[in-house]
Amino acid sequence: GESVGLHLPTLSVQEGDNSIINCAYSNSASDYFIWYKQESGKGPQFIIDIRSNMDKRQGQRVTVLLNKTVKHLSLQIAATQPGDSAVYFCADGDGNTDKLIFGTGTRLQVFP
């Protein structure tokens, strides 16, 4: 991920709609990608991860898409609910490093 600046992108969606949160990464060697959800005042919570040998992975109401050609990752949330309101962070890493690199978060706001 690319963590830059203090401005937090915000995505506003209506309850019931699908949400798509995007993330760009810069390390061509990255082979592991992960999404976290962070609610206000809490620690990041694991949502879903994907390795570079896949381009899509599905969980419960969530799908992660990986496009290695353009170094892009997205998180899709189906039928977005008020409880999905949070900041979402992507992170990436590779087997040669000892840490995940976090991207700039995206704030998801769900309105009725």
Next chain:
Amino acid sequence: DAMVIQNPRYQVTQFGKPVTLSCSQTLNHNVMYWYQQKSSQAPKLLFHYYDKDFNNEADTPDNFQSRRPNTSFCFLDIRSPGLGDAAMYLCATSRDLSGNEKLFFGSGTQLSVL
């Protein structure tokens, strides 16, 4: 049920007064991390322990120290907190080094400096 536990949830300290934040884990993971997170920003890695081996990030100020007396516990010591150190401090663990491993985070300690 909690796997990574941080205490306290909220900590208030005075400018220049040493403070210690605590983290414990029930996962028996090899690696424990400390992150600093300021409002609306991504977590910033301060350092990590792989077992007993300490690894400091190059840009972590000397004011921040850490101890890991055993597998389960890890402490963050801030020797002389400044106003700029007010932040959420997150502890995390992973089974192995996290270049391709999931991190498990605690709930964080919100530090205020008066």
